Amino acid sequence: MTSNRLYESKQEMFRFNLSFSEVVRIVLSRWKFVSLFALGTAICTAIIVLLIPNKYTATSTILPTSTDLTKKGAFSLNEMMPDLGSMGMSFWEKSPSILYPEILKSRFLGEDVLRKNYSITKKGKTITFDLYEYFKTDNPDLAYKSLHKITAIDYNKKTGIVSVSVTTRDAQLSAQIANYYIQCLDEFNKHKRKTGAGLNREFIEKRMADTEKQLEQAEENLKSFREKNLNYFRSTDPELLMEHDRLFREVEVKTKVYLTLSQQYELAAIQEKKELPVIQVLDVAKPPTLKSGPARAKTTILGLLMGILISSIMVIAQQQQFIKSNDIDIKRLIRKLRFVRLPQTIKKTESIKKG
Numbered sequence: 001m002t003s004n005r006l007y008e009s010k011q012e013m014f015r016f017n018l019s020f021s022e023v024v025r026i027v028l029s030r031w032k033f034v035s036l037f038a039l040g041t042a043i044c045t046a047i048i049v050l051l052i053p054n055k056y057t058a059t060s061t062i063l064p065t066s067t068d069l070t071k072k073g074a075f076s077l078n079e080m081m082p083d084l085g086s087m088g089m090s091f092w093e094k095s096p097s098i099l100y101p102e103i104l105k106s107r108f109l110g111e112d113v114l115r116k117n118y119s120i121t122k123k124g125k126t127i128t129f130d131l132y133e134y135f136k137t138d139n140p141d142l143a144y145k146s147l148h149k150i151t152a153i154d155y156n157k158k159t160g161i162v163s164v165s166v167t168t169r170d171a172q173l174s175a176q177i178a179n180y181y182i183q184c185l186d187e188f189n190k191h192k193r194k195t196g197a198g199l200n201r202e203f204i205e206k207r208m209a210d211t212e213k214q215l216e217q218a219e220e221n222l223k224s225f226r227e228k229n230l231n232y233f234r235s236t237d238p239e240l241l242m243e244h245d246r247l248f249r250e251v252e253v254k255t256k257v258y259l260t261l262s263q264q265y266e267l268a269a270i271q272e273k274k275e276l277p278v279i280q281v282l283d284v285a286k287p288p289t290l291k292s293g294p295a296r297a298k299t300t301i302l303g304l305l306m307g308i309l310i311s312s313i314m315v316i317a318q319q320q321q322f323i324k325s326n327d328i329d330i331k332r333l334i335r336k337l338r339f340v341r342l343p344q345t346i347k348k349t350e351s352i353k354k355g
Contacts, residue, residue, distance in 0.1 A: 023316060027312045027316070030315045033311060033315065034308060034312060034315060037307050037308075037310070037311035037314075038308040039307070040307065041303050041306060041310070042301075042303045042304035042307060044303070045300050045302070045303025045304075046300045046303070049300065050296065053169050054169065054291040054293070055168065055169060055294070056168065056169070056170065056171040056287070056290075056291055056292055057165055057166065057174060057288060057292035058165070058177075058178045058285040058286065058287065058288055059163055059164065059165040059178060059283065059285055060163070060178040060179055060181070060182050060281065060284060060285035061161055061162065061163040061281075062100070062162050062182060062185075062279055062280060062281050062282060063161060063280040063282050064097040064160025064161060065279070097160055097277070098160075100155070100162045100185060101153045101154075101155045101162060103185060103188060104153045104162075104164060104181055104185060105148075105153055107144060109184045109185065109188065110144050110147055110148070111140070111144070112180075113131065113147060113181060113184065114130065114132060114140070114144065115131075115132075116130060116131070116180055117129070117130050118130070118131075118134075118173055119176075120173055120176075121172065131143060131146075134173070150167050151165070151166050151177075151181075152164075152165040152166075152167075161282065164181045164182065164285075165178065166178040166181075166285075167293070171287035171288050171289070172287045174288065175286055175287045178285035179284060186279040189277050189278075193277070198272045200272075201268035201271075201272050204261055204265045204268055205265060207261055208258065208261045208262065208265060211254060211257050212258060215251070215255060215258050218247070218250045218251045218254050219251055221250070222244075222247040222250075222251050225243065225244060226244075
């Protein structure tokens with residue numbers, strides 16, 4: 001019983017339940033090891049960070065664009081397909097800048113940015129290259145992923161301002177890429193994006209082409225009739241006169257239709273220009289004079305703190321391992337004591353029985 005109580009008391013003494021003060025005491029007892037380990041970690045971190053090249057971030061911002069495309073044009077999108085209104089068509093038409101972030105992130109614009117030739121000046125020499133050379137790859141997918149990593153596109157829902165930030169190892173390159181993104185967006189709006197008036201103009205343009213061909217055919221028919229019947233105006237044949245009047249009316253109708261379409265076409269072209277979202281640049285990206293990364297001081301301090309944490313865990317773990325090994329030794333000692341005292345107990349029992 002005495003040996004069991006002694007073993008239980010030892011277990012209670014060395015149980016792994018350390019308070020904060022005990023942890024501090026254990027760490028301070030090995031302060032030299034903790035200090036050297038943390039210092040070594042900080043030095044290694046500083047060396048690694050120093051090997052990382054500086055990075056520069058250039059940002060270009062554009063103002064929100066607001067226009068109303070749903071009230072104009074005889075063949076606007078909402079008039080041609082009214083169900084689109086419930087699908088949110090009028091939502092983005094009234095505020096085209098909502099789609100700007102997605103357009104800027106698109107593969108279509110990304111490929112243009114990758115193929116663009118950029119020129120930077122280093123040590124008095126001008127170097128021209130595209131981003132495939134910068135990323136050192138000919139694979140379009142890998143190049144696009146690399147471009148996506150260095151580009152950050154942000155849309156502020158409250159103000160509607162869109163910002164394009166590009167981070168590279170060269171300040172001039174960062175500014176050129178950010179500005180070219182805005183240029184590509186502007187070109188997309190002018191030549192690729194369709195508005196209600198744009199669809200209206202295209203429809204009228206096709207109708208004008210068809211009407212022009214019909215008008216030319218009608219004029220040719222009237223010309224042929226008059227050439228075959230030179231004295232038709234003196235003729236008393238009613239059928240001949242009716243045929244002439246029919247051909248003449250056809251030319252007049254086609255002419256009026258063509259003139260009307262011409263007027264509508266000019267109005268639609270003007271309306272298309274008015275409805276076209278115009279990119280308003282708030283801030284043009286300029287080559288930054290201060291680096292955006294890496295944060296060498298912060299990273300080194302973080303390395304120092306990590307060193308202190310890791311070394312402290314190592315010290316506490318080593319201390320607990322030491323306690324555990326002592327605990328095992330005590331257990332073995334108790335077993336030995338039991339084995340040694342057992343014969344003496346047997347002899348005492350036998351002498352008592354004899355007495």
